[in-house]
Amino acid sequence: MYTQALDSSGAEPGSPASAGEVERERRFQERIDRDEKIEPKDWMPQAYRQTLIRQIAQHAHSEIVGMLPEGNWITRAPTLRRKAVLIAKVQDEGGHGMYLYSAAETLGVSRGELIEQLLAGRAKYSSIFNYPTLTWADIGAIGWLVDGAAIMNQIPLCRCSYGPYARAMVRICKEESFHQRQGYEIMLTLARGTGAQREMAQDALNRWWWPSLMMFGPGDAESVHTAHSMRWKIKRFSNDELRQRFIDLTVPQAQFLDLAIPDPVLRWDEAAQHFITGPIDWSEFQTVLKGHGPCNRERLGARRAAHEAGRWVREAAAAYADKHRDRVGGAERHVQTV
């Protein structure tokens, strides 16, 4: 996944137009309060729809863009087993993108439109994927930390009020936890390996730790939409709560690897029963979010290049389907749906 609570733009709940509207919203909220699932054909406030479209689209784009940094190591995976596992993992992420685009389509926006927004630079995706994968250990670190943070964000979404999104998340979460374990296993192998492998693992942790914490989005004080999203049960825990859970779970895992978390002031607070980290550099987060991260250009560039290079192929498929529409059972017997 990689939902990142971006919470920085989009529709605000508007003022209801009429008494009838007020009544409908009241009944809608009652359904949500009773933990009923909202389904595509049900009435929903425009702002609820827009918030969901924005969030699901960001999530879908993150899955697709997220294929790139890990895909970068497929051809260089160190063993055939690792290569096969990595291909399957990246495929899973593509599959997640597909379910999520389908979930967004139930809200009345097509995959094509959403992809146009991404390629035009008008849509967001998780900023973690704008960091480079420089060594094989980065593949371990991404599975461990990035999929790990994604799970933390997504488990609550399995109970999200919007049915199609919640159901997509159930399926996705199962695969993400598999990815997380595979990533950790790569880290463990490196951490128990040669000196060079340990260094590689430590370096990857150094580079991915802080960006992973940023995946949960800005601190609660700065987070714009949390209140509405909470009331609608699109979001069930605040960014800071989820981040803290991730930290508390992950620090002992790093200790087990005997790797150092790159935070000189990290400490266990006995009273609070939490690990307390040093301050997160939110200026870095904003820089990456605005498009100036290490690989923003490369990631969007790669998506655009694939889209452009594929145009003639998509046109050919459409032309072929047109020509043979009347002749199904002829040539089309070979052809799978585009």
Added chain:
Amino acid sequence: MSAAAGSATPASDEDHFRYVLRLADTSLVLGQRLSEWVGHAPALEEDLALGNIALDLIGEARLLLAHAGRIEGRGREEDQLAFLRDAPEFYNVALAEQPNGDFGATIVRQALLDAWQLELYHSLTASTDERLAEIAAKTLKECRYHWRFSCGWLVRLGDGTAESHARAQEALDALWRFTEELITPDALDVRMASCGIAPPLAVVRGRWETRIGAALGEATLLQPSSEHYPWHGKSGVHTEHLGHLLGEMQHLQRTYPGVTW
């Protein structure tokens, strides 16, 4: 099946090893090529399909490499065989190592090889090498799915727009010269057929030509002439592309010798 010849002469382990490596290396190198597409295909569905085919091919290669290693009997396992041989010791057919090019070139390469693997593995299910016959039975199912995909796209590209037709024809013209190697037996193919481990390549040739001929017809593509330079990838004489592919694939194993990943 014709592979099980009546008067079988036993194969030398060296021949047997080399022959299984030919099969393994063709799947491995083609899988490696296809995996380059992951994240970059024309649409999400094609991205997933190309990745799935790459996964199948790498899975086949792993089984075959492990089998080759056992035949060789020197304790080499799949990763030593995949990552620690240089290009002249790879025996894949040269078509498999050709660069992806555009989606059309990838589809043409894939269809030519899928049709060949489909017919070859169909025959290999009757191999006198029982382990190879088992692997062939599993592989055959995958080959059918791969061919459905590549043939489906070959037809759509060939009979799609003027641009897609031109691109597919151009790719076919460029790659056709590598097909002779698939269907022309060399001395090792002949020895393998005589002991029943492999089918006579003439059988595969006939079926491959029929299958490809029909697909090209449906795709409205012209079969190029058969004048060619004889490539011998399966004897270890490759195009310039294989060395680069291996350089990338083997980079970690070569840089950090002997470690566990």
